[in-house]
Amino acid sequence: MKNWRNHLGLLIPVLSIVGIAIGVRITGNPATREVFFTVLKAIALASSLNIILGYTGYVSFAHIVFFGLGGYVGFYFMSVRGWSLWLAMLMGGLAAGALAFLLGRAILHLRGAYFALATIGVNAAMQAFINNFEPFGGPIGMTLNFQVYQQYGGAAKALEMTFYVLVVLTLIVVMVSYLVKTSKFGLGLLAIREDEDAAEVMGVAAPNAKTWAYVISAILPGIVGALFFFKNGNIEPHDAFPLASSIEMIVMVMLGGQGTVLGPILGATVYQRMRGSLLTSAIFKNIQLSVAGALLLLIVLFVPAGVVGWLRNRFPKLRRVLQ
Amino acid sequence: MILQVKGLTKRFGGLTAVFDVTFDIPEGQILGLIGPNGAGKTTLFNCINGVYAPEEGRVIFRGQDMTGWKPYRVARLGLARTHQIVKPLSELTAKQNVMVGACFGREEHSLAGAAKIADEVLEFVGLFERAEQLAGNLNVAQKKRLELARALASRPYLLLLDEVLAGLNISEITTMLEIIRKIRDQGITILMIEHVMHAIMNVSERILVMDFGELIAKGTPEEIANNERVIEAYLGDPKLAARLMQQNDQQGMEVYDDTGNS
Numbered sequence: 001m002k003n004w005r006n007h008l009g010l011l012i013p014v015l016s017i018v019g020i021a022i023g024v025r026i027t028g029n030p031a032t033r034e035v036f037f038t039v040l041k042a043i044a045l046a047s048s049l050n051i052i053l054g055y056t057g058y059v060s061f062a063h064i065v066f067f068g069l070g071g072y073v074g075f076y077f078m079s080v081r082g083w084s085l086w087l088a089m090l091m092g093g094l095a096a097g098a099l100a101f102l103l104g105r106a107i108l109h110l111r112g113a114y115f116a117l118a119t120i121g122v123n124a125a126m127q128a129f130i131n132n133f134e135p136f137g138g139p140i141g142m143t144l145n146f147q148v149y150q151q152y153g154g155a156a157k158a159l160e161m162t163f164y165v166l167v168v169l170t171l172i173v174v175m176v177s178y179l180v181k182t183s184k185f186g187l188g189l190l191a192i193r194e195d196e197d198a199a200e201v202m203g204v205a206a207p208n209a210k211t212w213a214y215v216i217s218a219i220l221p222g223i224v225g226a227l228f229f230f231k232n233g234n235i236e237p238h239d240a241f242p243l244a245s246s247i248e249m250i251v252m253v254m255l256g257g258q259g260t261v262l263g264p265i266l267g268a269t270v271y272q273r274m275r276g277s278l279l280t281s282a283i284f285k286n287i288q289l290s291v292a293g294a295l296l297l298l299i300v301l302f303v304p305a306g307v308v309g310w311l312r313n314r315f316p317k318l319r320r321v322l323q
Numbered sequence: 324m325i326l327q328v329k330g331l332t333k334r335f336g337g338l339t340a341v342f343d344v345t346f347d348i349p350e351g352q353i354l355g356l357i358g359p360n361g362a363g364k365t366t367l368f369n370c371i372n373g374v375y376a377p378e379e380g381r382v383i384f385r386g387q388d389m390t391g392w393k394p395y396r397v398a399r400l401g402l403a404r405t406h407q408i409v410k411p412l413s414e415l416t417a418k419q420n421v422m423v424g425a426c427f428g429r430e431e432h433s434l435a436g437a438a439k440i441a442d443e444v445l446e447f448v449g450l451f452e453r454a455e456q457l458a459g460n461l462n463v464a465q466k467k468r469l470e471l472a473r474a475l476a477s478r479p480y481l482l483l484l485d486e487v488l489a490g491l492n493i494s495e496i497t498t499m500l501e502i503i504r505k506i507r508d509q510g511i512t513i514l515m516i517e518h519v520m521h522a523i524m525n526v527s528e529r530i531l532v533m534d535f536g537e538l539i540a541k542g543t544p545e546e547i548a549n550n551e552r553v554i555e556a557y558l559g560d561p562k563l564a565a566r567l568m569q570q571n572d573q574q575g576m577e578v579y580d581d582t583g584n585s
Contacts (some may be wrong), residue, residue, distance in 0.1 A: 099523060131456060183434070184426050184433060184434050184437075187419065187422060187423060187426055187434065188423070188426070188427060190412070190414075190415055191412055191415070191423045191427075193414075194411075194412035194413055194414055194415060195410045195411075195412055197374070197394075197410065198396045198406070198410035198411075198412065199394065199412075199423065199427075199542045200394040200398075200405075201372065201374070201395075201398060201404060201406075201410075202395075202403075202423050202424045202427055202473060202474075202477065203395050203398035203424070203426075203427030203428045203429075203431075203477060204395055204423065204427045205393075205395045205396075205427075208397065236470075254451050259414075267324070
């Protein structure tokens with residue numbers, strides 16, 4: 001941070017997340033806190049997805065798998081092995097990262113639509129596997145003994161704590177996202193996104209770079225998954241691996257602006273708030289996903305760069321602030 | 324010898340695109356590679372820099388056998404290339420494009436080091452004013468120069484140029500030829516594919532001629548222009564060679580394409 005002016009792009013993302021935390025703290029209302037828990041979760045997931053989708057240019061329809069797997073692995077260590085939340089989160093992150101590494105080696109050599117199709121297969125395969133995996137409770141899933149929350153000062157305290165843990169995790173995601181984008185590694189990813197063949201001819205070791213980008217983008221969702229299901233108290237296959245959530249994550253990234261640090265934050269916040277009001281409206285409550293689909297269509301057709309990308313193109317002077 | 328190619332053969336199914344090609348490049352020279360469309364020139368480039376793995380033969384660069392290496396490993400050894408069909412990283416700025424070359428090429432610079440080199444190289448190819456423009460918004464001539472700048476930023480020992488003059492107008496060709504000579508004077512060896520005949524005859528120390536995947540002649544521009552096999556297989560019209568040489572002497576700037584039509 002030699003010259004802070006060079007890092008103005010990190011300012012708005014960090015301030016908005018800290019702002020959410022302070023706002024929730026001031027109101028002190030548990031319902032508001034719950035609403036913003038889902039917003040922060042969406043920001044963390046979308047920002048992670050952005051590293052492979054926005055920076056590297058690979059559309060992954062399976063990103064929720066890392067969230068679900070992290071949740072399951074973390075939950076297993078908490079409920080069956082009696083480990084602490086912190087170790088469980090670590091294990092969740094590691095499991096998600098390891099899966100991404102193996103997947104990266106196996107399917108990241110596929111380009112474009114073929115990679116996207118393969119990831120859909122991964123989503124379905126993972127759900128089927130967990131459904132039949134007895135140590136994880138098969139189709140019934142697992143439930144956390146209420147006693148577990150006692151070590152965190154009781155259920156109410158634990159619930160409150162998870163919010164602030166998520167604030168910290170989200171800040172980490174956003175900083176990682178920023179550091180990746182502004183690093184040499186990130187420049188390699190952007191080159192891959194623009195033209196993978198040209199990038200390789202210039203010396204970018206694409207297979208490794210893509211795999212590490214995928215691993216980085218998977219670890220935090222895994223950690224968040226462990227935290228989320230700790231808060232949830234139980235875990236079931238259809239909760240952990242909803243394909244629809246993978247698609248919603250893509251909508252968030254595209255809406256805010258793929259390949260920018262701020263975009264997924266903005267997109268996740270707006271989408272999550274919109275989803276909230278749709279779910280409670282009489283007309284849309286059953287078809288809120290179709291709104292997501294229509295939204296994605298409109299973005300791809302009219303503002304492919306997303307809100308932040310559009311602003312950056314329209315007002316080049318803002319580029320320094322809107323990373 | 325900076326590059327030795329021995330018995331290189333590349334097949335695509337039943338089609339032999341490159342057959343048993345053998346040649347050397349001495350350090351510090353400009354070597355021209357000519358031949359009709361479909362002769363296998365670009366395929367030969369692709370086999371040298373690792374885009375394709377050849378079926379037979381060896382590619383030895385500065386004493387290192389790098390046959391079948393991936394392009395990014397080849398790039399790090401100090402072999403850079405440009406593409407016939409330009410491949411700009413469209414959503415990145417011109418400067419970022421060049422920085423990719425500096426960051427991941429032979430010297431593997433940090434971002435700060437790469438930024439410095441990018442400024443120098445952009446200045447050298449005359450794109451300094453365009454540094455902050457998105458590469459996708461440059462015109463064709465500028466994109467060609469950007470290709471060259473990216474390759475140079477990696478500080479290569481050997482540069483493969485694939486038709487950098489194609490699509491340029493006469494004054495742009497003159498500028499580009501000056502740039503190419505300056506690169507050679509910096510000690511970088513150049514192997515270039517070109518269809519602009521007077522230019523390649525003018526700028527190369529030696530010329531290789533390919534036809535139907537095979538190397539049919541090597542020699543100085545004079546030898547090539549008078550080689551009967553070349554005249555027959557490539558130029559088609561024996562008198563054209565004489566005319567070309569004449570124009571060369573007069574520094575004529577008329578552009579011929581590979582079929583010899585003006």
